[in-house]
Amino acid sequence: MTMAIDILSWVLLTAGGVFVFIGGLGALRMPNLYTRMHAASLTDTMGAVLVIGGIMLQAGLTLATLKLAAILLFLLITSPTASNALASAAILSGLQPEEGKVERRKRQE
Amino acid sequence: MYYAVTIATLITMALALRRALLGPTIYDRLLAANMFGTKTVLLLSVVAFLYGRPDFLDLALAYAMINFIGVIAVLEFTRERADSGGAPDNAGE
Amino acid sequence: MIVLFGIFLLALMVISALAIVRSENLFSAVILTSIFSLLMAANFFLLDAADVALTEAAIGAGISTVLFLGALALTGEHERGGSKNRLLALGVVTITTLIVIYATFDKPRLGDPDAPVHQHVGPWYLEKTPELIDIPNAVTAVLASFRGYDTLGEVFVVFTAGIGVLFLLSARTTRRTEDLQANHETHQGLRHYLVPRVVGRMLIPFIFLFGLYVQFHGDYGPGGGFQAGAIVAASVILYALLEGEAQALRALPMRVLKGLVAGGALLYGAVGVAGMLLGGNFLDYSVLASDPITGQHIGIILIELGVGITVTGVLLCVFHAFAARGKV
Numbered sequence: 457m458t459m460a461i462d463i464l465s466w467v468l469l470t471a472g473g474v475f476v477f478i479g480g481l482g483a484l485r486m487p488n489l490y491t492r493m494h495a496a497s498l499t500d501t502m503g504a505v506l507v508i509g510g511i512m513l514q515a516g517l518t519l520a521t522l523k524l525a526a527i528l529l530f531l532l533i534t535s536p537t538a539s540n541a542l543a544s545a546a547i548l549s550g551l552q553p554e555e556g557k558v559e560r561r562k563r564q565e
Numbered sequence: 566m567y568y569a570v571t572i573a574t575l576i577t578m579a580l581a582l583r584r585a586l587l588g589p590t591i592y593d594r595l596l597a598a599n600m601f602g603t604k605t606v607l608l609l610s611v612v613a614f615l616y617g618r619p620d621f622l623d624l625a626l627a628y629a630m631i632n633f634i635g636v637i638a639v640l641e642f643t644r645e646r647a648d649s650g651g652a653p654d655n656a657g658e
Numbered sequence: 659m660i661v662l663f664g665i666f667l668l669a670l671m672v673i674s675a676l677a678i679v680r681s682e683n684l685f686s687a688v689i690l691t692s693i694f695s696l697l698m699a700a701n702f703f704l705l706d707a708a709d710v711a712l713t714e715a716a717i718g719a720g721i722s723t724v725l726f727l728g729a730l731a732l733t734g735e736h737e738r739g740g741s742k743n744r745l746l747a748l749g750v751v752t753i754t755t756l757i758v759i760y761a762t763f764d765k766p767r768l769g770d771p772d773a774p775v776h777q778h779v780g781p782w783y784l785e786k787t788p789e790l791i792d793i794p795n796a797v798t799a800v801l802a803s804f805r806g807y808d809t810l811g812e813v814f815v816v817f818t819a820g821i822g823v824l825f826l827l828s829a830r831t832t833r834r835t836e837d838l839q840a841n842h843e844t845h846q847g848l849r850h851y852l853v854p855r856v857v858g859r860m861l862i863p864f865i866f867l868f869g870l871y872v873q874f875h876g877d878y879g880p881g882g883g884f885q886a887g888a889i890v891a892a893s894v895i896l897y898a899l900l901e902g903e904a905q906a907l908r909a910l911p912m913r914v915l916k917g918l919v920a921g922g923a924l925l926y927g928a929v930g931v932a933g934m935l936l937g938g939n940f941l942d943y944s945v946l947a948s949d950p951i952t953g954q955h956i957g958i959i960l961i962e963l964g965v966g967i968t969v970t971g972v973l974l975c976v977f978h979a980f981a982a983r984g985k986v
Contacts, residue, residue: 473573480577520619631720
């Protein structure tokens with residue numbers, strides 16, 4: 457049983473490491489801001505879920521697991537929000553993506 | 566296996582730093598800084614486990630919060646500057 | 659292996675420091691400075707200094723970035739041209755670098771147990787902490803009890819810095835507050851960004867709660883007054899960024915903040931004077947309760963609270979002083 461948990465956490469950690477590295481590579485080599493944002497934000501969240509999940513399996517049922525669960529929850533909520541805010545700011549400041557244009561909707565407040 | 570994840574995270578931090586140095590617009594650099602922050606959280610969680618000191622996980626949580634607040638702060642200030650008539654696509658260097 | 663990681667992070671720090679110096683756009687310099695702070699904090703963490711790493715992250719990567727951006731919103735964004743005296747500056751820096759490198763030849767090796775710094779007072783503190791103070795975090799014991807007088811000086815330095823900034827920057831703050839409340843329809847914070855607003859509002863109480871946890875948990879793990887003050891101030895700054903300056907000033911008006919700034923330092927001094935009135939020396943916590951160890955615990959909790967209150971008040975006063983002078 458512990459062998460199965462060890463193997464599972466090893467798989468999760470390795471997959472998380474691969475995702476993290478792909479994210480970094482994508483953020484460096486993609487041609488446009490918006491494509492870089494795709495690479496960075498998706499792999500950020502996925503890599504965090506896999507790595508922290510792998511560590512949680514290794515920790516068993518202790519206080520450390522609860523803290524890791526809190527970190528994971530926080531990252532799951534704030535990382536996509538930060539990417540959304542960044543993309544909104546980029547669109548609203550006039551930076552157009554290259555294929556196709558986005559219309560600015562003026563909201564009356 | 567922890568060492569492999571740590572090395573992957575460190576290499577990604579180097580790649581993110583390269584993007585922060587290169588990025589033509591300010592949003593590229595902000596994207597890189599956000600990525601850097603989340604990678605630092607991952608690095609801290611893994612190294613806290615390597616050292617066997619789970620109380621260090623409080624630091625990782627604090628970093629995650631600070632990273633989020635930092636990104637929102639930069640966005641607020643660029644929005645304020647763009648509203649008062651600055652150039653839209655800026656921060657070239 | 660950990661040493662290799664440390665060296666790698668130091669190399670990244672050198673690269674980012676060079677980039678900060680060479681960049682002409684100050685916005686990008688500010689973002690690179692926050693990356694530099696994160697690298698520094700990771701380095702402290704690898705050297706097993708958790709309290710310092712937490713403080714560096716909370717204050718350096720978080721609050722300093724926000725304050726720099728506030729200052730940039732008041733001034734321009736491009737660096738003005740360089741000065742003429744390049745050769746003199748280069749000479750001075752080279753000579754200083756050579757002197758510092760020469761001085762490092764005499765340093766003991768990293769973690770050497772025979773180094774002078776590990777010989778005299780350090781082991782005494784580590785031995786006496788379980789016996790005299792009985793809390794697990796030796797750093798808090800040294801900071802708050804054995805060297806409490808130095809920490810009193812630190813709190814007063816933070817207090818003085820807050821007063822200095824308020825003198826310099828708040829010449830027009832009172833008028834601005836009425837202006838802000840009058841035009842509050844036009845400036846609404848990140849009003850059009852619905853997702854960050856909703857998520858941020860949901861998170862603010864949890865960040866505040868985490869700040870309180872760091873404050874009171876400083877006896878048992880990394881934490882303490884300075885870090886907690888920065889985290890609580892960060893949560894209020896998040897509220898001010900999302901909802902607008904006027905709302906934040908309505909929630910915590912300037913008089914309350916100024917009261918916090920003075921109140922924390924006053925609390926610290928009062929604990930010291932209470933020690934004197936109960937028969938001990940100034941800042942002697944052992945006389946605060948019937949059992950000296952309980953007295954030490956009470957004393958440490960009260961002064962850390964004082965430190966946290968002052969740091970929160972000062973950081974928020976400085977933030978409002980910058981933000982209220984901006985283009986509203």
